[in-house]
Amino acid sequence: ANDLHHSCQWGSGIRWGNGPTDTGMQRLALSEDDKGVRDWFTQTMKDLKCKVTVDEMGNIFAVRPGRRADVPATFIGSHLDTQPTGGRYDGILGVLAGIEVIKTMNDMGLETEGGVGVVDWTNEEGARFPISMISSGVWAECIPLAHAHNLKEVPTVASLPTAASAPETMKSALQKIGYLGDVPCSYKSTPMAAHFEVHIEQGPYLVSANQRVGVVTAVQAYRWFRLNVIGRDTHTGTTAFEHRADALYAFAQMMVRAREVAASKGCLASVGIVEAKPGSVNTVPGEVSFSLDIRGPETELVIEVEKQLRADFDAIAAVEGAGIGKPCRVEWTLDFDSPAVKFHEDCIDCVQQSAEAVVADASVTDTKSLVRTIMSGAGHDSVFTSKRVPTSMIFIPCKDGLSHHPEEFSTADDCATGASVILQAVVRYDRK
Amino acid sequence: ANDLHHSCQWGSGIRWGNGPTDTGMQRLALSEDDKGVRDWFTQTMKDLKCKVTVDEMGNIFAVRPGRRADVPATFIGSHLDTQPTGGRYDGILGVLAGIEVIKTMNDMGLETEGGVGVVDWTNEEGARFPISMISSGVWAECIPLAHAHNLKEVPTVASLPTAASAPETMKSALQKIGYLGDVPCSYKSTPMAAHFEVHIEQGPYLVSANQRVGVVTAVQAYRWFRLNVIGRDTHTGTTAFEHRADALYAFAQMMVRAREVAASKGCLASVGIVEAKPGSVNTVPGEVSFSLDIRGPETELVIEVEKQLRADFDAIAAVEGAGIGKPCRVEWTLDFDSPAVKFHEDCIDCVQQSAEAVVADASVTDTKSLVRTIMSGAGHDSVFTSKRVPTSMIFIPCKDGLSHHPEEFSTADDCATGASVILQAVVRYDRK
Ligand SMILES: NC(=O)NCCC(=O)O
Ligand SMILES: NC(=O)NCCC(=O)O
Numbered sequence A, B: 001a002n003d004l005h006h007s008c009q010w011g012s013g014i015r016w017g018n019g020p021t022d023t024g025m026q027r028l029a030l031s032e033d034d035k036g037v038r039d040w041f042t043q044t045m046k047d048l049k050c051k052v053t054v055d056e057m058g059n060i061f062a063v064r065p066g067r068r069a070d071v072p073a074t075f076i077g078s079h080l081d082t083q084p085t086g087g088r089y090d091g092i093l094g095v096l097a098g099i100e101v102i103k104t105m106n107d108m109g110l111e112t113e114g115g116v117g118v119v120d121w122t123n124e125e126g127a128r129f130p131i132s133m134i135s136s137g138v139w140a141e142c143i144p145l146a147h148a149h150n151l152k153e154v155p156t157v158a159s160l161p162t163a164a165s166a167p168e169t170m171k172s173a174l175q176k177i178g179y180l181g182d183v184p185c186s187y188k189s190t191p192m193a194a195h196f197e198v199h200i201e202q203g204p205y206l207v208s209a210n211q212r213v214g215v216v217t218a219v220q221a222y223r224w225f226r227l228n229v230i231g232r233d234t235h236t237g238t239t240a241f242e243h244r245a246d247a248l249y250a251f252a253q254m255m256v257r258a259r260e261v262a263a264s265k266g267c268l269a270s271v272g273i274v275e276a277k278p279g280s281v282n283t284v285p286g287e288v289s290f291s292l293d294i295r296g297p298e299t300e301l302v303i304e305v306e307k308q309l310r311a312d313f314d315a316i317a318a319v320e321g322a323g324i325g326k327p328c329r330v331e332w333t334l335d336f337d338s339p340a341v342k343f344h345e346d347c348i349d350c351v352q353q354s355a356e357a358v359v360a361d362a363s364v365t366d367t368k369s370l371v372r373t374i375m376s377g378a379g380h381d382s383v384f385t386s387k388r389v390p391t392s393m394i395f396i397p398c399k400d401g402l403s404h405h406p407e408e409f410s411t412a413d414d415c416a417t418g419a420s421v422i423l424q425a426v427v428r429y430d431r432k
Helices: A002-009 A032-047 A092-108 A134-139 A145-150 A170-176 A247-264 A299-319 A345-362 A381-385 A412-431 B002-009 B032-047 B092-108 B134-139 B145-150 B170-176 B247-264 B299-319 B345-362 B381-385 B412-431
Strands: A012-015 A023-025 A051-054 A060-064 A074-078 A116-120 A194-200 A213-219 A221-230 A268-270 A274-277 A287-296 A329-338 A371-376 A391-396 B012-015 B023-025 B051-054 B060-064 B074-078 B116-120 B194-200 B213-219 B221-230 B268-270 B274-277 B287-296 B329-338 B371-376 B391-396
Touching: A002 A032, A002 A092, A032 A051, A032 A060, A032 A092, A032 A116, A060 A092, A074 A092, A074 A381, A074 A412, A092 A116, A092 A194, A092 A412, A134 A145, A134 A381, A145 A170, A194 A345, A194 A381, A194 A412, A213 A345, A213 A381, A213 A412, A221 A247, A221 A299, A247 A268, A247 A274, A247 A287, A247 A299, A247 B247, A274 B274, A287 A299, A299 A329, A345 A371, A345 A391, A345 A412, A371 A391, A381 A391, A391 A412, B002 B032, B002 B092, B032 B051, B032 B060, B032 B092, B032 B116, B060 B092, B074 B092, B074 B381, B074 B412, B092 B116, B092 B194, B092 B412, B134 B145, B134 B381, B145 B170, B194 B345, B194 B381, B194 B412, B213 B345, B213 B381, B213 B412, B221 B247, B221 B299, B247 B268, B247 B274, B247 B287, B247 B299, B287 B299, B299 B329, B345 B371, B345 B391, B345 B412, B371 B391, B381 B391, B391 B412
Parallel strands: A074 A116, A074 A194, A194 A391, A213 A371, B074 B116, B074 B194, B194 B391, B213 B371
Antiparallel strands: A012 A023, A051 A060, A060 A116, A213 A391, A221 A287, A221 A329, A268 A287, A274 A287, B012 B023, B051 B060, B060 B116, B213 B391, B221 B287, B221 B329, B268 B287, B274 B287
16 A cells, blocks of 8 residues: 555646545656656566566566466556546556565565566556557557557647647657567567456445455446537527537537437446537537447447437437538547456456455455455456456445546555455466 | 738638638637738738827727818728638628728828728637627727736637647737737727728628628627536446536536527527546546527527526536535636627618618619618627717628638628728718
8 A cells, every 4th residue: 555655656636635645646648657657667576576578568567487487477467547637546556456466475485386477558548548458459469559559649638737749649659758668569479377457446336335345257348439520610699590500519419318328228328528619609619529438238238329329419410500401410430349348267266266265354244245246347458358368357445436536545455455365366376 | 802812811721612712711819810910901001191009909090180180080990800710701801891991082082071090909709818809898998908918818729720829818919919009998098980890791681682781780799608517527437327427418418408598588509619627538527618608689688598597507517416416516607798789870870871872883673672770690899889989880791691610701792892881981970
């Protein structure tokens, strides 16, 4: 927990209390602050006698060797980047728990069959470069390297003081902070025996049920889109409603509709970014671009919501501007597609057993009721590692289920529990 | 007409055709391009033997002396600034018609009782600095000088390549281009006998009725607001709808509602600017700010719409976030208030008689049917001059009633008609 807050000196964000650690985080991927924490992470792992490599996506792998050099290491991974108004736990906890595991193993003189590694994946949040988990995606060979390298930062984030001058690509940003490594970014060059990740739940289920550990068995599906609505700029004071093709009014109706449709199918639909042009009080916006994030427990459901919204958005656009024979148009671009994921039975078993053991040590009540299986609402790098190697995750509770917010919070106890569970899970998996 | 396009070399905007003049304009107030056209205007007027003065708001007054030095000049005024995606006629036509009038008077050796002046008012559009007609407003002593000098440019416009580095105030922008004059900005220091303005209609009535001239008798009321909706940042993937205080979703409902309420009262309500923070695909926006422009034929109606929307927006905000006991809040700031205006009978008469005379010269059909009285949907500097001196305006048709758009267009014939009418109106007024 000390390390956790220590690592937050790079990019500390919005203050919400008076204590020294009562701030959020604003550490956008590949910013100067990200470089700061990366340098610290690298040095820390070297001091712990790990071998550190950096690949072409800036992923940092640190491995504590095992008895056998011929088998790949079992990895603990997560990310050190945050949202623009992020907290001190999302991602950070997972990497810090990895460091704790290596420290503990060193202290105990524990030998493992294969090595044990810790990885910091680049730009997991997708906040600066709008594809989440992009670097584990390249590692899994699910996303082409060139596509990732050419990806541009989003304009809203580019204008933040901590970010570089806009618009940077991932490759130029990697070069700028000296983290464009030369190891090919691939599961072939950096193989893993398995991947474990501990993370705050980011939802309210554990905390509201007073449960201590979530054994993550699956991750819901999601798709990210960028949409453009094209209407016609015109004067706000002299143009009757029926003579407008108001791209922002069309957007407003679309956003209202998106929630309706998603809710009707047990899914989520959210808009995080919106830009209206030209951006003048007395000009009806002729162009609006926005992000759309659709999620659901089944890939098929997400696709259904998308289909319905494509039809509904077209219908909304067709009406706005019909009076002048120039209806709005809407264009969709799919930025990212993450189908629903089921984690590996072996890894899930290791986490389940470890969670029960850790919780039993720490409590007198019925152990089983403190541990539950859970589906993740958020994507994680484990989504991509699961495509290539056995994977699962551990959730710990967080206050109000809140994340992507400066006040994101988990107790030191819960963080310690997470670290203990992942240590045991890795050791169990190594012994299998 | 030559001069009109000549003056558009500074800040030419979006191209919509192949001809040399088939572009819009992007000449934001007090930009480098605005300086370019101001220098040209000043030199042109000096060459026409006018006396040029610049006041503390950068308003440029050029006066052709009359027989009597003891009476104030009759002015022709409008503006040379444009919207970010503006056209070549809105405002520009009015100043250029003024130049034509002075040229014609010089050519004809016409003597007038009082002088005849041409004025370029600063930042009429309110696009860069979000108060329209601000500099005629200061001249009329309706807006305090300090308030105007301290006004900041809007962020969307500040990021445009033609604008200076953000955020500039009006005073710093005036200094930067050398147009912070030393004449006090007041109708007391620069008195006028009357103010006439020729402008494109910016609406579809003249063009669709095949009429040639609008005699403007009134201007509708409008109010500009900046609103802030405060909710809570949170994760888009893990936060159920009922756990959200989504400021952008609240905004979307508000915008839909605003049109409904305005339409029900024969008014307009428009959003031109919207900004959502933090602006990340997978974070529910915790803060949204937007502009709201409410207009109507009567001041009272605008106030009614505002009242209704204040209540409705509060109701929308109260629901979004109620599930977590942290509903959204909405804050209103009134940026600008322009009550409905009625122009001066004497000026209206001069315009009516001149319009009929000009149209009679040029046509064989029934003259009366080509001239109509009309209310302006847009604000103009004439709104503020009318508070201190007799004022009225002349409208000419524009294609599709379109303005604040690069394809804004009026025929050379219609522009010439406008110039002829204003010349006659000024002479008639001078002789009264
Ligand atoms: N855990 C997390 O916030 N990941 C970012 C990707 C997502 O939006 O689900
Ligand atoms: N004529 C014109 O576009 N004026 C700007 C002020 C307004 O928005 O009405």
